[in-house]
């Protein structure tokens with residue numbers, strides 16, 4: 001794969017530390033933070049240095065590697081019980097993206113199965129989670145792009161690209177692949193209030209990779225669908241339940257409702273590590289509530305009327321009935337429903 005359209009990596013393992021591209025300061029500053037403990041990594045996840053479901057999972061896996069090193073340095077015979085609190089810290093960093101818990105469970109299994117501490121085994125597992133994520137994104141890119149007809153205009157939400165994953169991206173991976181195939185006329189991205197993942201991150205990432213992008217405010221989505229003959233809305237996911245309901249960045253549900261009204265197709269792109277078959281439907285997904293200040297202020301400066309309250313859920317749930325296709329690395333699920341989701345895991 002040429003890297004003309006795939007040049008970015010936001011997570012870098014560096015022998016004794018994890019380096020994360022600080023997504024809070026993009027696109028104005030490109031700076032990598034060096035993190036040396038599980039506690040620092042949990043804080044970085046909570047504070048949005050790194051974000052996006054797969055990227056959070058990968059980051060937490062490397063957090064376990066660091067946790068184990070610290071625990072062994074403290075007490076070689078007791079490292080397994082010493083790292084329990086670090087697992088808890090990492091698991092408490094953000095609640096909605098199931099990839100976090102999926103990656104921690106994989107690392108926990110390695111810990112449980114090891115008779116004695118072996119740094120290489122833990123590091124290999126974290127690296128494998130990272131590498132498999134990128135490979136899965138390439139596969140989903142191909143599978144999703146096969147749905148995109150020539151001369152299509154598409155709309156995406158939030159950031160689902162190399163910044164949100166190991167690399168290449170989920171929804172943005174499909175957009176990259178469709179662009180390489182020459183089938184995209186215009187790519188629209190919405191700003192994605194309040195963190196501006198669309199205008200700060202998706203736009204920056206696409207432009208870094210020489211892919212043109214047009215931004216809209218979220219309130220323009222209905223007019224865009226009507227006036228710009230959008231063919232597909234393409235989004236990622238933080239958690240998909242057994243019936244095909246999808247939790248994703250707040251505003252995704254709006255787009256799905258608008259897409260249905262305007263006859264625009266709706267695609268969700270996510271690896272099977274984002275699917276939580278233990279939850280029957282979207283009602284049981286824990287939705288992260290973030291600080292009102294994220295809405296009331298910008299960079300610490302009050303922008304709203306003093307005294308106004310704010311309701312700030314970070315995610316919403318799009319019902320399966322509004323989704324045309326879920327693309328995973330194991331295959332695609334059209335008009336998602338329980339039996340079809342179960343078939344992915346046979």
Ligand code: MRU
Nearest residue numbers: 051052053158160164236237249
């Ligand atoms: O709050 P964020 O920025 O972590 O939310 C990210 C999203 O909602 C993404 O769409 C989702 O994690 C998929 S990323 C491939």
